[in-house]
Amino acid sequence: MSPAAPGDVPGEAGAPSTSVALDCAYFDAWRCRSCTLLATPYERQLAEQQARIEALLPEMPWDAPHASAVGGFRNKAKMAVAGSVDAPTIGILAADGSGIDLRACPLHEQPIVDAMPVLEQLVRDARLTPYDVPNRRGELKHLILTASPDGELALRLVLRSTESLGRLRKHLGLLDALPLASVSANLLPQHKAVLEGDDELLLAGSGVLEMRVNGIGLRLRPRSFFQTNTAVASALYREATAWIDEADPASLLDLYCGVGGFALHAARAGRPVAGVEVTAEAIDAARETAAAMGADASFTVGDATSVDLEGARAPELVVVNPPRRGIGELAGRLEASAVRRVVYSSCNPVTLAKDLAAMPGLRPVRGRVFDMFPHTEHAEVLVELERA
Structure with missing residues (x-):
């Protein structure tokens, strides 16, 4: 069995076609059916995924979804x-x-x-x-x-x-x-x-x-989290960084920062960044990468939901990349804060929709779907919010 050639959204620069399906003998023999959408042509998977996510979330402009290779993508x-x-x-x-x-x-x-x-x-x-x-x-x-x-x-x-x-x-x-x-x-x-x-x-x-x-050597220790699709994760970081560079915030805080992917990409423009993550191992790794880059970055072990966002201490832009449960009570705190802009990366559109509803003062201005998990209904969604 062999994976098909990598696919991406038709029309994107240098992107190959997505018309070839993945050949999987395990699926065909009913030994593994984890890839529930494998029998669905990949272009249709993307289109239906985009429609599901748009139906769940508030109206906003959407860029074309970023596709994945259909096989050989899991790291x-x-x-x-x-x-x-x-x-x-x-x-x-x-x-x-x-x-x-x-x-x-x-x-x-x-x-x-x-x-x-x-x-x-x-x-x-x-x-x-x-x-x-x-x-x-x-x-x-x-x-x-x-x-x-x-x-x-x-x-x-x-x-x-x-x-x-x-x-x-x-x-x-x-x-x-x-x-x-x-x-x-x-x-x-x-x-x-x-x-x-x-x-x-x-x-x-x-x-x-x-x-x-993207030229940044993120360090993973045994218990560290990293997206399972390196190529699509790279595209996700590039897109978020482009949005951040357009906003050009004076201060940036990356919550649920993990090993520092979003913050360290943003730091390459020379701006000061900070990150908060509950896992000490991940924070140690982020600090090491920041030191190797010479980045103006600080990383702290802590609970992202309890970070001080009050008054003049509030960062101008906050990045959130929470687990599937979403940001919970942090949504209300962001809504009440002086934060001007939020870049939200979500692996669960259902909890993303709930969190956005709890932040009516932060208006969605654009979004993009990143197909981190082909052949399933899971996806990563990047949304930019600005203070209304």
Whole structure:
């Protein structure tokens, strides 16, 4: 099976056609139906997605949606491990808890697909017993592999305990064939439907994967969040930066800033920026990137919803990039503040609509859809708001 050629919106400079569908034997065989829209032509996916989002949100001018490659776009593989030590499956779990092997999933970037046979060998040689969900026994729960634009990889093994760490360390040489920047073990002793636990042990490498996006080397540590579609994320950052540059604010605050993507792109114009994020690991990474750039940027660990926005201390422009639940009470605080402009990046148009309704004093002036997750109804939406 092979992904089709990359696609983008017809008419956009240098954009190839989106008319070719993705060939996926897993989907055709009903082994995996996660890509619920895969049977829908990609141009139609985009058009229907745009119509759904426009119907949810207030009226505003819309730029043409930014499309994705239809295959080979995912920079992260979150793979459940099941089966046996000698015959592991690496993919997803069926409803009964058995494994469905998806190691050649055509959504993943090629370095991830190429690494899968080596990871299978590691499971077998290090005797990493796959976790049996129905019977609640075994050790290896997930393999999480992230690829950078430069072709480097970061590997995380989610384990039930430290029982297999000795064997794992003994066989790490198997991974020498892979361009790994980081290998870590995450400990998840509980039997619950989550991807990772609280404890992370670095086993090899620097513990940092550099994601070079639009010339900025964003640093990802094992628990850092980054968009799963690097090419579309790059376009999202470029668009937001263009809007910010047009507004030319004297001060900018990036809330839910993660590793600093929006703030550090905006900082390249020489303006001072600040960011707030609850995850200390992400803030450390943002500070390191800012120092490497020589940017006038400060980053703080904290709750984005409780940042001081009052009076003269209010920044002129605020960027928000919240999780799926939206910004909640922060919407009311932005509405009551002296903030003149908001750039809102949302992965959930439903909560975006709710948040916009709570900020009637901030008028939507333009929006654009970024298809971060082709073949599904999920999308990233960028909206610019200005004080009415």
